[in-house]
Amino acid sequence: MYGKCGCLVEACRVLDQMPCRDVVSWNSLVAGCARNGQFDDALEVCKEMELLGLKPDAGTMASLLPAVTNTCLDNVSFVKEMFMKLANKSLVSWNVMIAVYMNNSMPAEAVDIFLQMEDHAVDPDAISIASVLPACGDLSALLLGRRIHEYVVRKRLQPNLLLENALIDMYAKCGCLEYAREVFDQMKFRDVVSWTSMISAYGMNGKGRDAVSLFSRMQDLGLNPDSIAFVSVLSACSHAGLLDEGRYYFKLMTEECKIVPRIEHFVCMVDLLGRAGQVDEAYGFIKQMPMEPNERVWGALLSACRVYSNMIIGLLAADQLFQLCPEQSGYYVLLSNIYAKAGRWEDVTTVRSIMKTKGIKKMPGVSNFELDNRVHTFLAGDQSHPQSKQIYEELDVSVGKMKEAGYVPETDSALHDVEEEDKECHLAVHSEKLAIAFAILNTAPGSPIRITKNLRVCGDCHIAAKLISKIVGREITIRDTNRFHHFYNGVCSCGDYW
Secondary structure, three states: OOOOOOOHHHHHHHHHHOOOOOHHHHHHHHHHHHHOOOHHHHHHHHHHHHHOOOOOOHHHHHHHHHHHHHOOHHHHHHHHHHHHHOOOOOHHHHHHHHHHHHOOOOHHHHHHHHHHHHHOOOOOOHHHHHHHHHHHHHHOOHHHHHHHHHHHHHOOOOOOHHHHHHHHHHHHHOOOHHHHHHHHHHOOOOOHHHHHHHHHHHHHOOOHHHHHHHHHHHHHOOOOOOHHHHHHHHHHHHHHOOHHHHHHHHHHHHHHOOOOOOHHHHHHHHHHHHHOOOHHHHHHHHHOOOOOOOHHHHHHHHHHHHHOOOHHHHHHHHHHHHHHOOOOHHHHHHHHHHHHHOOOHHHHHHHHHHHHHOOOOOOOOEEEEEEOOEEEEEEOOOOOOOOHHHHHHHHHHHHHHHHHOOOOOOOOOOOOOOOHHHHHHHHHOOHHHHHHHHHHHHOOOOOOEEEEEOOOOOHHHHHHHHHHHHHHOOOEEEEOOOOEEEEEOOEEOOOOOO
């Protein structure tokens, strides 16, 4: 009672005065702390239980559920340990673990715990599925996502707005627009989240016109777009180079809908202007912002400066970024690329020296590919995979065929002033190329290849993926941090606008 009323001091006092306490007594306090957002205190109560020889049970895990979104990374191992000790793991306990992993950006672990749940013959419910589908999307685990969708249909869990929105999001993150749209069209009820998810899906895949059309249709049906919907349509305009449309929607949002722009909207506008080559206007837009621009705003401007070789504004943006986040390696690399593109190798060396002095390391490129419900991960130059020998042999064959087709490695922005041959060797072993070679080796001819990368696809890998798609007759989809690239018959869906 005290816990539900938010009176945790009184709840603790009652527990302390009890001559006999069982697991239920402690669980009541755990639930009270969790319900009131005191997640660390809830975990401390669990630890105290264990010290007294009382084992947390499924009820304890259920008690933690209300505040599971507040789990911090430091506590994940303890929650996992508590979960593993449970003699009888209830469905709620499994759901807690999936949610804990997802809320700490650990999608691979979330998928793994879901598969373990299946192995233990525990049927997932709508909560389990809605929790794990985003993990499938993050990992581009389409096969598992489709299997879960089939389970949803078989168990007749629809209509369920939460589930169906999660399915749209999963298919969108896997680059499967046709499946996302199929779920969207079959929904009996749609909310703004449903429309926003579909608009965002079109935007990430470079289909800006479709995103704009869907946004207009949502308005025609009387649904008022919220600030997140405007982020989605502005982002879609940015990826498709729809400069005039982006300006229109920003004006519509601020002047007609009276929505106060948030930092995300300013990021989209700077990105829109910068991608379209309006670097000076993007910089002027930043100077007129009513709030302090954050690293994402300056990062969007610096990216545009790299594409359009604008050294003057690029240095200004880099200076702001080094003040805001001096330990973020990506911005040093972007500045280094700007210098490298201009052939200013002494400045490249200076940037690299600063990174070394500060102990800042470039984030390694990581690419994922799903095969038989398992996600295979590759790093640049990776030789740890059991099939490494075959992968590199396949890659050599592909590079040979690419050169016959006119391939010339794009070494302009390679990060070191070294011989061209050395640059080519470095570029040849990028993680997405290894993932593509692995996919070609292990999947049927003609079947699509879907890869997820944690960084922006480099120019050389973009050229290579276009050529390989034509050589092997496959559609290759690569999702990087910014968008999707669908390569087919030597052409990319982005139209080389990225």
